[in-house]
Amino acid sequence: MTPIIEAPGETVDPRAGTNEEHRKKLERAWSRPGRIFGFFTATTHTAIGMRYIITAFAFFLAGGIEALLMRTQLAFSNNHFLSADRYNQIFTTHGTTMMFLFAVPMMEGMAVYLVPLMLGTRNVAFPRLNAFGYYMFLFGGLLLYAGVLTNTGPDVGWFAYPPLSGPQYSPGKRVDIWAQMITFTEISALCVATELIATILKMRAPRMSLNRLPLYCWSMLIQSFMVIFAMPAVMVASTIMLLLDRTVATHFVNPAAGGDPLLYQHVFWFFGHPEVYIIFIPALGFVSSIVEAHTRRGVFGYPAMVLALAGTAFIGFGLWVHHMFATGLPQIGESFFTAASMMIAITSGIQIFCWLATIWTGRVRMHTPMYFVLGFIFIFVMGGLTGVMLASVPLDWQVHDTFFVVAHFHYVLIGGAVFPLFGAFHYWYPKMTGRMMNETLGKIEFWILFIGFNMTFFPMHILGLKGMTRRIYTYPPEMGWDNANALATVGAYIIAIGGILFIANVLSSRKTGAPAGRNPWDAGTLEWAADSPPPPYNFEYLPVAAGRYTMWAPAEARAVVTGMRDDRREVLVTSIMDAEPQHRLVLPGSSFWPFLTALLVGGGFVGTVFGFNWYYPTAVAAGVGLIGWFWPKAPRDLRP
Amino acid sequence: MSGWRKGIPGGMLAAGVLSTACAGHQQSALDSAGTQADRIESLWWFFLAVLSAVFVIVIATLLVSLTRGHRGVNQEPLERTHVPSEETERNLGRTVGVATGVTIIILFVLLVASIGTGKELSEIGGKQNSLIVEVTGNQWWWNIRYLSEEPSEILTTANEIHIPVGRPVMIRGLSQDVIHSFWVPNLHGKRDLIPSRVTTEWIEADHPGRWRGQCAEFCGLQHAHMALWVVAETEPQFEAWRHAQLQPAAAPQDADTQRGQQVFLNSACVLCHTIRGTSAAGSVAPDLTHVGSRLTIAAGTLPNTKGNIAGWIADPQRIKPGNHMAVVPVKSEDLQPLADYLESLK
Numbered sequence: 001m002t003p004i005i006e007a008p009g010e011t012v013d014p015r016a017g018t019n020e021e022h023r024k025k026l027e028r029a030w031s032r033p034g035r036i037f038g039f040f041t042a043t044t045h046t047a048i049g050m051r052y053i054i055t056a057f058a059f060f061l062a063g064g065i066e067a068l069l070m071r072t073q074l075a076f077s078n079n080h081f082l083s084a085d086r087y088n089q090i091f092t093t094h095g096t097t098m099m100f101l102f103a104v105p106m107m108e109g110m111a112v113y114l115v116p117l118m119l120g121t122r123n124v125a126f127p128r129l130n131a132f133g134y135y136m137f138l139f140g141g142l143l144l145y146a147g148v149l150t151n152t153g154p155d156v157g158w159f160a161y162p163p164l165s166g167p168q169y170s171p172g173k174r175v176d177i178w179a180q181m182i183t184f185t186e187i188s189a190l191c192v193a194t195e196l197i198a199t200i201l202k203m204r205a206p207r208m209s210l211n212r213l214p215l216y217c218w219s220m221l222i223q224s225f226m227v228i229f230a231m232p233a234v235m236v237a238s239t240i241m242l243l244l245d246r247t248v249a250t251h252f253v254n255p256a257a258g259g260d261p262l263l264y265q266h267v268f269w270f271f272g273h274p275e276v277y278i279i280f281i282p283a284l285g286f287v288s289s290i291v292e293a294h295t296r297r298g299v300f301g302y303p304a305m306v307l308a309l310a311g312t313a314f315i316g317f318g319l320w321v322h323h324m325f326a327t328g329l330p331q332i333g334e335s336f337f338t339a340a341s342m343m344i345a346i347t348s349g350i351q352i353f354c355w356l357a358t359i360w361t362g363r364v365r366m367h368t369p370m371y372f373v374l375g376f377i378f379i380f381v382m383g384g385l386t387g388v389m390l391a392s393v394p395l396d397w398q399v400h401d402t403f404f405v406v407a408h409f410h411y412v413l414i415g416g417a418v419f420p421l422f423g424a425f426h427y428w429y430p431k432m433t434g435r436m437m438n439e440t441l442g443k444i445e446f447w448i449l450f451i452g453f454n455m456t457f458f459p460m461h462i463l464g465l466k467g468m469t470r471r472i473y474t475y476p477p478e479m480g481w482d483n484a485n486a487l488a489t490v491g492a493y494i495i496a497i498g499g500i501l502f503i504a505n506v507l508s509s510r511k512t513g514a515p516a517g518r519n520p521w522d523a524g525t526l527e528w529a530a531d532s533p534p535p536p537y538n539f540e541y542l543p544v545a546a547g548r549y550t551m552w553a554p555a556e557a558r559a560v561v562t563g564m565r566d567d568r569r570e571v572l573v574t575s576i577m578d579a580e581p582q583h584r585l586v587l588p589g590s591s592f593w594p595f596l597t598a599l600l601v602g603g604g605f606v607g608t609v610f611g612f613n614w615y616y617p618t619a620v621a622a623g624v625g626l627i628g629w630f631w632p633k634a635p636r637d638l639r640p
Numbered sequence: 641m642s643g644w645r646k647g648i649p650g651g652m653l654a655a656g657v658l659s660t661a662c663a664g665h666q667q668s669a670l671d672s673a674g675t676q677a678d679r680i681e682s683l684w685w686f687f688l689a690v691l692s693a694v695f696v697i698v699i700a701t702l703l704v705s706l707t708r709g710h711r712g713v714n715q716e717p718l719e720r721t722h723v724p725s726e727e728t729e730r731n732l733g734r735t736v737g738v739a740t741g742v743t744i745i746i747l748f749v750l751l752v753a754s755i756g757t758g759k760e761l762s763e764i765g766g767k768q769n770s771l772i773v774e775v776t777g778n779q780w781w782w783n784i785r786y787l788s789e790e791p792s793e794i795l796t797t798a799n800e801i802h803i804p805v806g807r808p809v810m811i812r813g814l815s816q817d818v819i820h821s822f823w824v825p826n827l828h829g830k831r832d833l834i835p836s837r838v839t840t841e842w843i844e845a846d847h848p849g850r851w852r853g854q855c856a857e858f859c860g861l862q863h864a865h866m867a868l869w870v871v872a873e874t875e876p877q878f879e880a881w882r883h884a885q886l887q888p889a890a891a892p893q894d895a896d897t898q899r900g901q902q903v904f905l906n907s908a909c910v911l912c913h914t915i916r917g918t919s920a921a922g923s924v925a926p927d928l929t930h931v932g933s934r935l936t937i938a939a940g941t942l943p944n945t946k947g948n949i950a951g952w953i954a955d956p957q958r959i960k961p962g963n964h965m966a967v968v969p970v971k972s973e974d975l976q977p978l979a980d981y982l983e984s985l986k
Contacts, residue, residue: 084861084961157858163835164818164860169779255836261819262834297724300732326821326856327832328813328839331762335755342747349743350736352698357732360705361724374702381698385691388747392754394680394761395687397829398669401821401856465684467667467825469856472864479667 023540025566030122030536032590041590043127044536045116048134050432052109055134059101059141064499066094071456071492074485077477087473088155089174093148095158096178099275100185101141103417107282108133108192110424111220113432115196117527117534118214120205120543120550122571123587125198126191128594128629133191135598140184143606147177154178157471159268160242162253162261167246176246176609182238183605186231189278193227196220203571204579205526206561208545212579214525215292215299218306219285222313226278229317234271237264248612262327269320277316279413281309283420284351287373290420290427291355293523294370295362298548301354308354311347315340325396334393341391348384352377367521368442372423375450379415383408386461401471404464410457422449422502429506430520434532435513441505449498455491459484524549542572545579597625667825667852673872674827675844676761683757687750694746764842770808773801777813777820777833779859780866780963781926781939786882787812795885796914798926799939802871804878805845813839818860824853824870832857845872852940861962867940881933888917889929889985900981903974908966915985925965932985938963950979 032042042048069090073082082090116124124130147153154174156165165175200221204213213221241252241264251257253264288299299305321329321337355377364370386408389395399405422445429437463484468475475481519528528551530538541560546553561581564570569587574580604618665671672678776783786795803809813822813833822841823830826849831841855866873881892898904910905919912925920928931937934944938960942948954975956965970978 084864088861088863156860161819161858164858169818169860255834261836300729301736304736326830327834328837331758334758338754339751342751345747346740346743350740353736353739356698356701356705357736359702360708361728361732364706366706374706377702378699381695385695388691388750389684389687392683392687392750392757394683394754394757394829397831398677398680398684398825400830401823401858465669467669467852467854469823469854471858472854474864480665 019540022566023535026537026540027535029566029568032536037592038590040595041592043123043131043588043590043594045112045124045127045130046534046536046538048127048130049109049111049113051134052105052112052137055138055141056102056106056109059097060106061499062145063094063097063102064496066090066097068492068496070094071489073473074475075489076482076486077475077479079474082473084473085155088471089148089151089153091471092154092157092178093144096144096154096181097141098413099158099279100182101137101144103279103413104185104189104275105137106421107223107279107417108189110286110421110428111196111223111282112192114428114527115199115217115220116203117431117530117538118217118525119200119203119208120526120529120539120545121199121203122538122542123569124195125203126195128588128591129191130195131591132594132598133188133195135595136184136191136602137188139598139602139606140181140188143177143184143602144181147174152177159265159272160238161268162242162245162259162264163255165242166254167249168254168256173609176243179238179243179246180605180609182234184602186235189227189231193224193231196224197228200224201576202573204574205543205545205550206572206574206579206581208574209578210576211302212545212548214285214548215288215302215305215309216282216285216525219281219288219309222309223278223281226274226281226313226316230271230274230278233267234275237267237271241267247608262324265324265327266320269323270317273320273323274313274316276409276413277312280416281312283376283417283424284309286420286424286427287355287376289523289525290369290373290423291358291362292525292549293427293521294365294367294373295358296365296522297358297362298524299354300357300361301350302548304350305354308347308350312344315344315347319344319391322391322396325393326400338391338393342388345384345388352381367426368437368439368446369423369427371443371446372419372426375446376415376419376423379411379419379450379453383411383413383415387412399464401469402464403460403468403470406470407457407460407464410453410460414453414457419449422446425502425506427521428527429509430513430516431527431530431532431534433510433513434516435509436516436520437509437513438505441501445498445501445505448494448501452491452494452496452498456488456495457491459487459491463488519551522551524552526550591629593625593629597622597629600625666850667854669825669829671826673845673847673849673851675764675846676828676842677826678846679757679760680829683753686753690746690750761842764808764844770810770842771803772810772812773803774812774814775801775822775833777815777817777822777855777859779817780855780862780960782822782866782868783816783926784868793886795882796927797885797930797934799868799936800871800934801868802873802878802881803843803845804875805848805872807875808842808844811841811843813841819857820855820859820866821857822853823856824851824868826851827853827870830856843870845870848872848874848877850935854940862960865939865941865960865963867936869935869940871935884933884986885930889915891917892981892984896977897981897984899974900977900979900984903970903978904981907970908968912965928982928985930985932983944983946979946983949982950975953978 030044032038069082073079073087112124112130152174154177156170156175160175160178163169200217244250245252245254251259253259253261255261292299319337319340321333322341325334390408426437426442463481466481468481516532518532526543529543541562542564543550544559544561546557550558561572564584569589570584571587573582573585575582600621601618604614604621607614670681672681772787774785774787782799784797784801788794811822813831815833815835820833821830822833827843827845828841831839833839849872851870853868853870855863892901910920910922912922914921914923914927916929936942937944937949938952941960942952952959953970955967956963957967
């Protein structure tokens with residue numbers, strides 16, 4: 001069964017001319033049924049990845065509108081644009097949306113789309129799980145917004161500290177909806193993490209040993225392990241402690257009955273801090289990819305970059321307490337967490353230095369993605385440095401829960417994740433659509449976003465030091481906060497203009513953009529070997545890695561895999577370390593069951609918000625769904 | 641920076657005592673008025689100087705690197721290898737190594753400075769002659785008790801803390817309901833008030849003045865309107881204030897305030913509020929024994945004027961929607977005497 005790796009030219013040179021019949025057969029094997037029904041059966045990673053990206057972007061827009069509403073309310077003192085209740089719902093929904101429905105799913109969607117292409121394979125390891133994860137995410141997001149639109153939006157902050165979020169101080173269903181939405185999105189995140197780890201470790205192109213793995217894939221591998229360790233913690237906090245306290249009257253975090261509200265904070269931040277890195281580490285992968293292509297050399301210090309990513313992930317689990325410095329913990333513990341929080345600056349610093357070294361020695365080409373990378377470095381370094389300030393316990397006592405912190409984390413999250421993401425959109429758009437985005441418009445977008453961003457968030461540093469606390473819906477005029485707030489509000493609208501231009505660019509370039517071809521940036525990694533946009537089977541012949549940057553290797557050094565069957569969904573499984581071919585795996589085809597299972601399980605989850613008895617039908621429904629999902633089918637060869 | 645300090649003057653609610661006192665200095669971490677805040681402010685300027693230098697160096701390096709070998713969008717065909725020479729890579733390795741080493745050294749210096757300041761802060765409190773003030777967070781006001789060995793010396797007030805200059809004061813933090821956070825930035829950083837726990841913080845003012853504090857942990861609907869004032873005064877002034885506060889409420893002196901007292905005692909007010917020296921002994925809302933002596937009402941929401949008191953009683957839900965003060969029906973002709981009475985409780 002061992003497939004043969006053949007150098008082109010020996011038997012058949014696949015690149016000498018496309019083999020039309022081969023392509024048609026692959027197309028048949030990998031396509032989903034047409035029709036509307038067929039839409040829900042898709043399992044190819046490009047389809048699911050694109051759905052993640054579009055859905056997460058829609059939530060990003062919703063979160064952005066919420067941000068504009070908040071900034072409008074805070075534009076001047078004693079404003080009555082929003083009521084206290086409405087404002088509290090909006091800031092909670094904004095934080096929740098951006099963290100759970102935009103940032104994490106967007107990073108996952110990009111990875112679902114890109115990782116198999118970069119690895120030179122045809123799909124993720126568990127295509128149906130992938131589809132299931134997407135639907136869970138979608139249903140979770142719909143649940144939250146169903147709440148928001150019926151005035152049942154959560155209003156206790158995206159962290160939902162008890163006892164405020166407990167049954168006594170937050171009656172009604174608002175917090176239950178929030179907590180259950182977490183369950184949905186965390187299941188989705190775990191699905192993606194699982195399949196990415198399996199895909200990256202076992203489905204790489206032959207000869208793509210681990211030390212040849214693209215840095216973006218490294219970042220997703222490391223991020224996926226973080227997801228697996230972090231997400232269960234938030235499910236313990238929100239789904240077990242909080243939701244059970246609220247629905248079946250347990251007392252995990254109810255101080256009145258001997259429960260401990262600080263326990264919730266510890267568990268929540270054990271997830272909450274790594275969450276930031278879960279969002280940010282994939283962005284570092286984007287940056288490495290863009291820098292490589294635009295400096296026309298490999299990123300300097302590949303081993304250092306990988307170790308720094310892994311170091312960030314490890315340390316990221318050891319500094320959650322810096323969110324709790326004001327709770328009055330023992331001093332020795334605080335010193336430990338100060339040191340740990342500062343250590344993260346070392347690993348981040350190493351990566352910044354390596355990129356600077358790459359740019360220093362590379363031959364820089366200034367396209368839009370590169371603008372976003374440079375903007376990222378500017379903003380993220382500043383956010384990282386204010387992070388060092390927050391690591392200091394005495395400084396944190398002053399600026400914790402003020403607008404200084406709001407400024408800090410928007411610098412690290414927008415600067416550290418959204419700017420690279422916009423760079424990534426511009427960078428991979430040609431791959432996803434087959435057309436280039438408009439460069440001039442792209443650069444205008446960048447400058448508008450960059451100026452708007454700094455205008456919005458830089459004044460917040462000063463506001464925080466001047467005593468403006470977070471999560472207040474209004475403030476009196478004599479505080480002297482009016483000018484900075486007005487400036488921030490203007491900045492927010494400028495950001496919105498940048499966003500609209502980006503959308504316009506995406507939509508118009510789809511029709512009018514210059515055709516991109518396979519490798520418009522002359523980049524080195526394997527996704528650029530596929531057609532743009534990639535067909536459902538990605539590669540006509542699976543590529544073989546020829547170094548870290550196969551596309552930069554001389555043509556005679558590149559090889560492809562032949563001998564794979566084209567009448568079923570066959571992929572190559574390779575060894576973990578050296579990516580030696582091991583066997584051919586047949587992936588499951590299109591199926592309606594992931595959608596149906598998600599619908600049944602999701603319906604049950606929503607039901608449990610209203611009555612715990614829904615738990616029982618949910619369990620049965622999930623069982624039915626899984627039986628259908630795994631119902632054995634005779635292999636294709638044996639069918640007549 | 642001065643631009644940030646200018647407040648818009650006036651405003652309906654700002655009239656009165658506050659407008660003269662405030663222009664963005666009275667709730668600021670950069671205008672320290674106490675030993676603790678002063679140490680933190682020094683640490684802040686040190687961190688800011690060091691980290692700004694780092695920022696400038698990194699960005700300067702980035703900008704310089706862009707001017708090197710930058711050949712524009714249209715370039716000649718690439719070399720096939722895309723690999724810089726080994727010597728270049730060795731030099732880069734050394735530079736990145738040195739930069740990482742310098743980063744570690746800078747972080748270590750900052751760590752030592754931070755822990756040093758933390759240690760100093762922890763050693764300031766606990767001196768002789770200190771005062772213990774118990775602050776209990778409530779949705780959305782502060783209950784203040786001055787503790788004493790002597791039960792007759794324990795005094796209760798709300799939303800305003802008076803402290804003597806130069807004397808260490810321990811804030812003993814409690815919460816009645818959800819988590820709040822006590823923060824008076826001119827004096828010290830914040831400390832959470834957590835139900836079922838006791839947290840402590842030491843403050844010490846180094847000159848007389850009035851500073852505003854605000855709840856810093858989101859505590860529900862009216863989190864935005866949960867402020868308090870700290871008034872630092874000389875020792876004799878403080879003692880005078882303390883003695884006055886220990887007295888029961890002054891008996892009404894004229895017919896108008898007598899009527900006001902009757903309105904108060906015959907309405908639902910007494911179910912929640914206490915006025916020592918009368919039969920009002922409710923315990924779930926601010927103690928009003930000396931409410932007339934305070935700077936503000938409704939936890940820092942309104943300046944303490946007769947008009948604001950009347951407006952607040954008439955419709956507390958309009959001014960601070962969702963707060964736990966019920967709308968107590970008071971006849972319109974009773975409202976003025978009631979406000980007069982409360983205002984007379986100096």
